[in-house]
Amino acid sequence: MAYFAGGIFMMGADSGLSNEKPVHQVTVKSFYIDRTPVTVVDFRRFIKSTGYITDAENFGNAGVFNFQKNQWELVSGATWEYPFGPDGPKAQGNHPVTQVSWNDASAYAEWAGKRLPSEAEWEYAARCGGKSKSRFSWGNELVVNGKYQSNVWQGSQLTAQQGADGFVYTSPVGYYGKTDCGLSDMGGNVWNWCADVYAAYPGSQYQYQPTENVRVIRGGSFFFDANGAYSYTVSGRSMNSIETSLFNTGFRCAIGKEQEIVK
Template identity: 50%
Template sequence: MSLHPVQSILFASLLSLLLCCTGSSETSTNQTDVLLTPTVTYLVNHPSKLTPLTSLQSTNSKNAIFVPGGETEIGAADGLDQEKPMFWVRVKPFWMDQHPVTVAEFRAFVQAANYKTQAEIFGDGGTFDEATKEWTLTKGACWHHPQGPNQPAAPDNHPVTQVSWNDATAYATWAGKRLPTEMEWEHAARNARNTRSIYPFGNSLERNGKALANTWNGRFPDYNANTDGFKNTSPVGYFGKTPLGLADMTGNVWEWCANWKFNYADIANGLPQNGQERAMRGGSFLCEPGWCHGYRVSGRSFSTPKPR
């Protein structure tokens, strides 16, 4: 689905930022395959075998998870049109932050770099008014008060919101990291072994009556039963981790990706070098299947790199 910028900036997070790995576990590339990025190759043919999964026990750090290289089939046969046709990629290994960038982490960047987000420069941010059930521009809404200056400040351990793609890229550059491409994000969400479940942890959002992700619990925008315990964002990692060790890959906040919006049918031509919208993955606390099932592994969304 494609969201209006006012809708997306509230719950688009800085997401899980990446550091590249210099692993060499990939097999050779056919001449007909297409190098999409230095770390991702489009495979024209179905791989005859998948790269064996490397051990993860000694490679994870306190803040990052090692994502082994390998082959993943991107998309879903039963997904939306923008998730088709499915295609195979080979991804080089990399490290991925365990969870989305928190408010506290972003504050350190703002203070060190004397940075102003685009929402702060514009003077307002997009928020959802539960009373009117409509989106509105709220004066003063920004990363530290995402619902507006008259509402509570964002908790330090929640994912930072009200950040544009340009803000996310600025943070990543400062941190010595980068945003992932959609293919890297989905490879990680499929646990680096091409798991085909709806979500990274299986096919249900509940286990033993307990929610496994922060999503909208009801019919948006009319009613939210709030059975997962959070009306807005939740602390990073609150709902546990994927089998690979990543948190908040399902719901909580949309996560910016590096690449421009593109059609899967055109993947053999390579990724576009410019466009109008950047990709987002992971869904948010405002998503429910009736209007936005974006928190599926294959789910996609897009928005402009800056709020306006």
């Protein structure tokens, strides 16, 4: 895990989407956050240790995008171990675990002696302790000298051909290197669940009625998003319901400074 000393920073982006506004001052206490998203190997250790049954397993299906039909589907038997369904490939151990709901992520975090990061902690870490003014956690461009800086969707259309960044779906965690603060995949690869109920920022013109069932996700993913590159920015934010499991959503954990890190 990477350590961040607490401090005050300006959260949000006036140049971003409506749900990122306005920029506002936030105080964050010192904390640790996982350097990478939780991997399939990590999650398998949790399952073997506890016998935990995920929401996708309880429901009997999970969300997968069908590229042939160009639509989302609930695929029977899709789980963290077989994110595309039982007829698809088995999840690779060093890739981020997916098809995990907010409930599942919270259960894992509790087992590990950790918790899900707050939305403010996530952005503070992405901004390298609140100091970075870059658009993305790694800089200001998705592509530098012809090289993708993260596992992102290529093109502005859902039908755009993929693989220019080296991967069509998820990539191994840390594949694209680390930020100056030692974090990987803080934009792209998979969305990260956060602890918070999704809500408008104080003083925002963005209209949204919060509900306990809907939580924040951060960072964007390898898959198409209507908000395009905004999804990958340090201030970009979206949401989903706590029982939802998707093939492009995972998580990382955090821990307070006063807590003991469980190896």
